[in-house]
Amino acid sequence: MTNRYDIAIIGTGPAGLSAAINAKIRNKNVILFGIKELSNKLLKAPKVNNYLGFYDVTGEQLKGQFQKHIEAMNIDIVNEKINAVYAMGSHFTLMVNEKMYEAKSVILATGMEYTKPLKGEEEFLGRGVGYCATCDAPLYRGKTVTIIGYNKEAEEEANYVAELTSKLYYVPMYEGKYNLNDSIEIVKDKPIEIKGEDRVKNVMMKNKDIITDGVFVLKDSVSPNQLVPGIEMQNGHIKVDIDMKTNIAGCFAAGDCVGKPYQYIKAAGQGQIAALNAVAYLDSLK
Amino acid sequence: MVQEIKDMDFSKAVQESSKPVVIDFWASWCGPCKMLAPVIDEISEELNDKVEFLKLNVDENPVTSNQYRVASIPTVMIFKDGKVVDTLVGFRPKEAIKSVIEKHI
Numbered sequence: 001m002t003n004r005y006d007i008a009i010i011g012t013g014p015a016g017l018s019a020a021i022n023a024k025i026r027n028k029n030v031i032l033f034g035i036k037e038l039s040n041k042l043l044k045a046p047k048v049n050n051y052l053g054f055y056d057v058t059g060e061q062l063k064g065q066f067q068k069h070i071e072a073m074n075i076d077i078v079n080e081k082i083n084a085v086y087a088m089g090s091h092f093t094l095m096v097n098e099k100m101y102e103a104k105s106v107i108l109a110t111g112m113e114y115t116k117p118l119k120g121e122e123e124f125l126g127r128g129v130g131y132c133a134t135c136d137a138p139l140y141r142g143k144t145v146t147i148i149g150y151n152k153e154a155e156e157e158a159n160y161v162a163e164l165t166s167k168l169y170y171v172p173m174y175e176g177k178y179n180l181n182d183s184i185e186i187v188k189d190k191p192i193e194i195k196g197e198d199r200v201k202n203v204m205m206k207n208k209d210i211i212t213d214g215v216f217v218l219k220d221s222v223s224p225n226q227l228v229p230g231i232e233m234q235n236g237h238i239k240v241d242i243d244m245k246t247n248i249a250g251c252f253a254a255g256d257c258v259g260k261p262y263q264y265i266k267a268a269g270q271g272q273i274a275a276l277n278a279v280a281y282l283d284s285l286k
Numbered sequence: 287m288v289q290e291i292k293d294m295d296f297s298k299a300v301q302e303s304s305k306p307v308v309i310d311f312w313a314s315w316c317g318p319c320k321m322l323a324p325v326i327d328e329i330s331e332e333l334n335d336k337v338e339f340l341k342l343n344v345d346e347n348p349v350t351s352n353q354y355r356v357a358s359i360p361t362v363m364i365f366k367d368g369k370v371v372d373t374l375v376g377f378r379p380k381e382a383i384k385s386v387i388e389k390h391i
Contacts (some may be wrong), residue, residue: 089379093321139351139357229318
């Protein structure tokens with residue numbers, strides 16, 4: 001049986017880190033997912049003058065202070081990318097490719113760096129549009145499928161799907177060498193819109209139009225409602241109340257992913273609120 | 287436990303039931319389907335006197351999955367009097383699925 005954590009925190013920006021230190025202070029068994037650099041946005045900030053207590057610092061200096069703080073509190077970062085979070089009722093299952101983690105509560109602090117959906121993508125989701133090519137490929141046996149790939153991993157999926165479909169188009173959204181089977185037709189063009197009637201019929205590109213039965217959009221980072229199926233969104237952000245609760249019991253969110261303003265200290269404050277309410281939620285389970 | 291249904295018995299099962307019928311379309315190679323299965327099991331235990339719960343393996347039963355144009359799994363369809371009254375595509379938390387099913391009781 002997998003170890004079930006009290007709180008899983010997704011994201012190592014100011015919101016996630018502030019949530020982590022507060023949960024740790026309250027003696028909870030925490031797992032923190034993110035990157036060694038903490039936040040790419042933080043690294044890029046040339047000057048920060050609105051973080052109380054730190055005047056005239058660069059983003060990198062602030063990052064250094066955050067780093068020291070979590071190290072002093074023995075908080076480790078698990079450098080793994082969570083693909084999906086499933087609310088199972090009594091707990092959450094967090095998927096990392098084939099591996100999974102379990103937690104009683106979750107704090108989403110994922111920022112706002114996800115790729116914007118294409119026109120028609122959300123409208124036709126489940127009616128020809130999918131995000132998991134390996135999951136749904138057998139449903140397209142002998143049909144025409146288009147894969148819009150944002151990264152190298154998408155190529156592997158394309159090669160697998162090509163074995164089942166009669167025709168596969170691959171639309172790369174990045175430059176590089178493509179390691180694809182010969183049967184796959186590479187389309188170097190910019191997708192504009194996914195169209196159809198009751199189901200997907202074609203992908204309109206800048207220069208051409210592809211007739212297709214299915215479209216898989218394979219991205220680096222997905223929007224929160226792809227990451228956490230069933231989570232309620234509002235104007236492109238996760239909907240939360242004043243306690244940073246989402247519509248799913250035990251799931252909280254903080255920072256840029258819940259809305260504007262996009263500021264460090266606001267994110268940290270919300271991370272703290274989320275952590276303390278996650279602690280209260282855990283206590284209520286007993 | 288939710289019973290398995292096959293192509294052969296499908297239309298009979300949804301046409302002749304006096305209760306709403308919930309069908310979980312799944313396959314063994316689909317991760318989110320595995321996550322959804324225990325959730326559906328739990329709901330079926332809570333609503334078993336009011337709703338019939340069945341699951342259909344899309345790999346083994348292409349006729350039904352084609353007929354109802356299942357393009358993504360997991361897909362949960364709710365049938366009433368032999369007709370589809372609601373379709374849920376993808377994993378959903380328990381309460382979200384339960385509330386949709388309860389609308390049709």
